[in-house]
Amino acid sequence: MAKKEKQSEAPQQRHPNQIGIREGLGYMLGDAGNLFVLTYVSSFLKVFYTDVLKIPETKAATLFFIARLWDAINDPMWGAIVAKRKPSKNGKFRPYLKSVSIPLGISAILCFVDFRMFTRNETLILLFAYLTYILFGMLYTGINIPFGSLASVITDDPKGRTLLSTFRSIGGGVGGAAPLLLAPLLIYRTVGVNADGTEVEAADAGGMFWFAVVMGILSMTFYMLCYRSTKERIPSEAQPKVNMKATYLGMLKSRPFVTCALAGILISGQLQFASLNQYLYKNYFENTNLSIIGTIANYLPMAIMILFMPKLVERFGKKELCGIGTFFSALASILMYFIVPRCDRLGSAPVVFMILLFIIGFGYSFVSITNWAVVADVIDYQEYKTGLRCESTIYAVYTFCRKLGQTAADTGGLLLLSSIAGYDGATMGSSGYIPGVGEGILFVCTIVPAVVYTLVFVLMQFGYPLTKGRLQPIYQAMREKREARMAQPAEAE
Numbered sequence: 001m002a003k004k005e006k007q008s009e010a011p012q013q014r015h016p017n018q019i020g021i022r023e024g025l026g027y028m029l030g031d032a033g034n035l036f037v038l039t040y041v042s043s044f045l046k047v048f049y050t051d052v053l054k055i056p057e058t059k060a061a062t063l064f065f066i067a068r069l070w071d072a073i074n075d076p077m078w079g080a081i082v083a084k085r086k087p088s089k090n091g092k093f094r095p096y097l098k099s100v101s102i103p104l105g106i107s108a109i110l111c112f113v114d115f116r117m118f119t120r121n122e123t124l125i126l127l128f129a130y131l132t133y134i135l136f137g138m139l140y141t142g143i144n145i146p147f148g149s150l151a152s153v154i155t156d157d158p159k160g161r162t163l164l165s166t167f168r169s170i171g172g173g174v175g176g177a178a179p180l181l182l183a184p185l186l187i188y189r190t191v192g193v194n195a196d197g198t199e200v201e202a203a204d205a206g207g208m209f210w211f212a213v214v215m216g217i218l219s220m221t222f223y224m225l226c227y228r229s230t231k232e233r234i235p236s237e238a239q240p241k242v243n244m245k246a247t248y249l250g251m252l253k254s255r256p257f258v259t260c261a262l263a264g265i266l267i268s269g270q271l272q273f274a275s276l277n278q279y280l281y282k283n284y285f286e287n288t289n290l291s292i293i294g295t296i297a298n299y300l301p302m303a304i305m306i307l308f309m310p311k312l313v314e315r316f317g318k319k320e321l322c323g324i325g326t327f328f329s330a331l332a333s334i335l336m337y338f339i340v341p342r343c344d345r346l347g348s349a350p351v352v353f354m355i356l357l358f359i360i361g362f363g364y365s366f367v368s369i370t371n372w373a374v375v376a377d378v379i380d381y382q383e384y385k386t387g388l389r390c391e392s393t394i395y396a397v398y399t400f401c402r403k404l405g406q407t408a409a410d411t412g413g414l415l416l417l418s419s420i421a422g423y424d425g426a427t428m429g430s431s432g433y434i435p436g437v438g439e440g441i442l443f444v445c446t447i448v449p450a451v452v453y454t455l456v457f458v459l460m461q462f463g464y465p466l467t468k469g470r471l472q473p474i475y476q477a478m479r480e481k482r483e484a485r486m487a488q489p490a491e492a493e
Contacts, residue, residue: 019160019233026229027154027164028171030097030147033222035175036215037108041136042406043275044183044208046414048112051203053125061414063126067134068407071141071400078141079396082149091232093153093392096146101223104143105216107136112212114205137403143223145399149391152376153234158475162313165373166306172368173299175222179215180295184278184288186211201288247393250386256378257394259463261401263322263456267367269405270452273445274298276413280445284438285350297354301362302369309369317468318370318377323461325366330453332359337446341439360449367456377466377474383481384474416444 049055049063085092115128151164187208188201251257281290312321336356343349379394420440466474 019155019157019163021163023154023230024163024167026226027151028167028174029222029229030150030226031168031171032175033101033171033219033226034144034147035172036178036219036222037105037136038140039176040179040183040212040215041108041111042272043180043278044187045111045133046275046410047203047278048205048208049129050414052114052205052208053116053129055122055126055129057414057418059126060129061411063130063133064407064410064414066130067137068403070134071137071403074138075141075145075396075400075403076393078138078145079393082146082392082396083390087232087235091150091153093146093150094227094230094232096143097223097227100139100143101220104136104139104223105220107132107139108219109209109212109216111136112209114209116205141396141399145392145396147226148372148375148395148399150230150232151372152379152391153232154230156234156380156475156478158471159310159314161373161376162310162370165371165376166309166369168372169302169369170306173302177295177299178218179211181292183208183211184291188288201282246386247390248397250382251394251397254378254382254385256381256464256466257398259459259465260374260378261398263459263464264371264398264401265405265408266452266456266459267371267405268402269409270364270449270456272406272409273413273448273452275409276417276441276445279417280438280441284442285353287350290350290354293350293354294357297357298361301358302365305362305365306369309366313370313373317471318374319460319464319467321366322370322374322464323457325363326453326457326460327363329360329363330450330457332356332363333446333450333453336360337443337450340442340446360453363453367460374464374466377471380474380478381466384477413444413448416448417441420444 046060049060050057055063082093082096088095110132113128113132115125119125151161151168154164155161187204189204189207190201251261277294278288278291281288281294333356336353339356340349340353343352375395375398378398379391382390382394417440420443
């Protein structure tokens with residue numbers, strides 16, 4: 001009898017906004033669309049600027065810096081636009097996936113147009129780079145803010161949010177791995193042969209452009225599929241009146257948000273900084289195909305951990321897993337710097353490098369898989385403490401923080417390549433290889449990540465306060481508040 005009673009009670013425990021695999025897959029497609037263009041632009045646009053357009057490293061670094069200054073205006077502007085939008089029958093956030101995806105894909109393609117075909121005027125080439133990159137950044141923000149905010153209104157079920165974050169990580173892995181795995185096979189051309197018989201490769205303008213066309217089309221398609229496969233269940237304000245001042249002050253006073261934002265700067269910065277490995281593969285290991293193996297070493301741990309992450313989160317909590325994971329990543333990065341140079345550079349060194357890269361990917365997988373669920377928790381916490389719910393505004397500020405990290409990685413990375421390693425893109429674009437710069441590039445690509453992972457560990461372990469235990473009453477309070485809000489119209493009738 002007791003067993004039968006438990007079985008009959010089980011359906012009553014079902015969360016009213018529970019979601020299934022189908023919706024997780026739909027949300028996954030959106031982040032795949034996101035990463036098709038973002039990863040290609042983030043990982044290879046620097047190479048395109050320095051090696052194809054022949055833009056000096058210092059000027060390219062300045063370009064990325066100025067683009068982020070504009071984002072200080074652009075991101076909050078988009079956040080306010082999305083926040084004040086009146087929901088339609090298709091929801092408040094989903095329509096952006098349909099309307100912005102095509103312009104975004106086109107802008108990504110424009111970034112890789114070889115403007116030197118039309119002019120050799122350095123000022124005009126640099127102006128073209130500014131316009132296309134800033135346009136891409138504006139449109140990316142215009143779709144990424146509503147896409148990220150969408151997770152918080154698809155469901156308020158903690159397990160559902162972990163499911164969405166997990167599937168988003170899968171989508172990000174697919175979208176991010178595709179350009180990293182395929183681009184090196186298509187965007188380089190052979191320009192000579194080393195004394196040991198290995199080929200010397202340089203960036204190919206035509207290959208980079210046509211690969212951008214493929215990524216742009218895939219991005220548009222996957223966003224449309226995401227639009228058709230998701231549903232907004234948590235009601236948004238019919239006529240939103242956003243108190244921007246109160247929202248921003250609330251965020252600045254919120255320890256969870258400030259910690260999350262600082263971690264976001266570091267996490268996004270490291271993801272972007274990892275694109276410098278393209279220079280490492282070319283100039284230290286003298287083998288651009290290692291980029292493919294490196295991508296597998298980075299993403300395979302995440303693919304494995306995705307199978308176990310929901311259970312691990314349920315048992316240990318997101319904060320706890322992020323802290324321990326980044327500790328292992330930091331340790332592996334330090335070991336990489338000391339061990340790899342002591343191996344045969346063209347023999348055993350690549351093997352050791354990939355093993356340690358796998359360990360780094362394993363540690364970082366805890367952060368990458370749970371990151372967006374953490375942001376959704378912070379949004380709930382803000383409403384719990386202040387009574388104000390503004391997903392898009394909070395997400396816009398978090399997005400801007402991530403862009404700050406990307407800018408620091410782009411600007412600082414290029415300057416470090418130039419100053420410490422002595423890298424020169426103009427020479428690289430012609431000869432494909434510069435003797436003597438590999439050791440400096442190895443230092444930049446290992447020690448900087450070690451510092452970043454250590455800082456993320458400190459923030460998540462000792463700064464971020466939302467432990468598994470503290471989140472449970474917040475979830476319960478938010479669920480009761482929404483149920484009461486939805487019941488009010490019926491009571492009024």
